[in-house]
């Protein structure tokens with residue numbers, strides 16, 4: 001288990017795929033909620049489909065729901081993807097879907113959102129309650145792991 005480190009304004013966050021598995025939450029349901037009306041209609045009756053996703057951060061390949069790709073390439077380009085009425089947690093989730101889950105600090109998120117202070121963003125996503133898998137990037141300590149094994 002990773003040690004809990006209290007996040008700061010310099011802590012990078014991202015969407016942690018493992019959180020969805022650990023909590024038996026269905027990522028697809030939350031992805032569907034972020035689709036624009038056009039795509040929602042188009043993908044409503046299609047069977048689930050997965051595609052390869054390469055982490056821009058680590059180069060790691062994961063299987064992700066095709067809806068992520070649809071959101072990133074289409075829905076996130078729509079003018080009402082993130083508005084001033086979008087709740088902070090939803091807006092942050094949408095930023096990571098749109099930017100291919102490149103880790104960002106609360107300061108970086110604030111620069112994209114253009115409202116809500118970095119402190120408020122940190123308080124919202126940096127607590128013990130995890131929203132939509134958004135949590136600090138935990139860098140695995142590889143050397144120690146090898147020694148232990």
Ligand SMILES: [Zn+2]
Pocket residue numbers: 035036037038039040070071074075076
């Ligand atoms: Zn769309």
